[in-house]
Amino acid sequence: MSFQSVDLTRTGETVTLTLVTKKGTLGPGFWREMPAVLRELSGARAVVLRGQELFSAGLDLHATGPQILPVLGDEAGFTALVAEMHAAIEGLAALPVPVIAAVHGWCIGAGLELIAAADIRLCSADARFSLPEVRLGITADLGGLQRLPPLIGQGRAAHLALTGEPIDAATAERWGLVTEVHATPEALFARAQALAEGLAALPPRALEGTKRVLNDGLPHRQSLDSAVAWNARHMSAEALTGALRK
Template identity: 90%
Template sequence: MSFQSVNLTRMGETVTLTLVTKKGTLGPGFWREMPAVLRELSDARAVILRGQELFSAGLDLHATGPQILPLLGDQAGFTALVDEMHAAIEGLAALPVPVIAAVHGWCIGAGLELIAAADVRLCSADARFSLPEVKLGITADLGGLQRLPPLIGQGRAVHLALSGDPIDAVTAERWGLVTEVHPSPEALFVRAQALADQLAALPPRAVEGTKRVLNDGLPHRQSMAAAVAWNARHMNAEVLMNALRK
């Protein structure tokens, strides 16, 4: 199936989702297509999320503005519109397989909120990250204010969100937003593919269970109980014995 806002390419059991809109801007077409895009990922064992000339310039305000402006003051209508965007990001986060964001160039606003829903974030040395909504009179509402504090700490999330100022790749790694910085986009994409292949080769039920327990946000004891319950239901004796023989 072909899409206007993304390209899907497969290599083995991994799928790369490339944003193909102008400068990676996330306009109405992206949000509209994402449910079908996510369905196309149902047989993937790992997913790479990336851009073309840069990762993402954020929400396409020129295309989305005409939808948003008539709804200002209409809480029900505005909420219904933004819920479509929420569904796309939450659907990405809910995939049972690892999602690796490979960021080069700018990653702004909604783009940053999108990668916050990924499981692993890598970048190249030219990457820049910002959450500038406050400068536009907007409170970021696509999950960034909720996901960033556990990733980078409350103080750093507050600094990023209230200042609206960008951070570079070195700072992003130091803060924990990304786990690796690579010298060039080319090196980044090679590493992202290698990591995706590595994760795709792991037992899928173990990967899914690990994602669920990490992301459920349950209190400590409940989270441990959830991990035990998952293993009781899904641990594969054959996989375990094969691993022990190595």
């Protein structure tokens, strides 16, 4: 299946999703297509998410604004409209395989909320990140205010969200938003692909269980029990025997 806003490329057991909308703006087409895009990932063992000339300029307000204006003040109507956007981001977060966000250039607003739903975030030295919704009279409502505090800390998340000021790649790495900064976009994409291929070679049930336990949000004891229960159900005797032979 082909899509207008996302290019899907398979390389072995990895899939690269490239945002192909103008400047990576996330308009109605992107939100509408994403559930189908995610269904096309069956069989993938790792996913790379990236942009073209930049990662993302955020929500396409010119295209989305006409949909938003009629439902302002109508809580039910507004909630229904945003539900489609939530489904796209929550669906990405819910994938049972690792998702690597490879960010170059600007990553703004909804783009930042999108990469917060990934498991691993890498960037190139030219990357810039911002959550500028407050400057537009908006409270960010696509998951950034929920996912960023555990990633970078409450204070740093508040700084991003309340000021709307951008941060550069070095600051993003220092804050823990990304784990690696690469000199060029080309080096970034090569590293993301190599990392995806390395992850795809690992036991899939172990990766899925690790991702579930990391993201389940359970209290400490319950999370421990969840990890033990997952291993009890899914630990591979073949993988364990192979590891003991090494």
